[in-house]
Amino acid sequence: MFEELPNVDGILNLCLNLYLAREFSEYRLEEQLFSKLLYAYRSTETMIRFTKLKMD
Incomplete structure (x- = not known):
């Protein structure tokens, strides 16, 4: 699951x-x-929302 996240900039910024x-x-x-960070990794829905691509 964690290898195919579309946009990890938010997670990287948090780290x-x-x-x-x-x-x-x-x-x-x-x-x-x-x-x-723990909440994001424990909740699939939060991780998807946190890493989805932003449309301009």
Whole structure:
């Protein structure tokens, strides 16, 4: 399922923000972002909505 996601920019952005939150010792923000990431990976519907292609 995770190998064929059409647009992973949102997930990548979330991971980069997680990294930055840890770098700046913003542990509460890091926990919130990590919770969002886990929720996205646990919910198929959320993952599809998060990674679908945007039409311009």
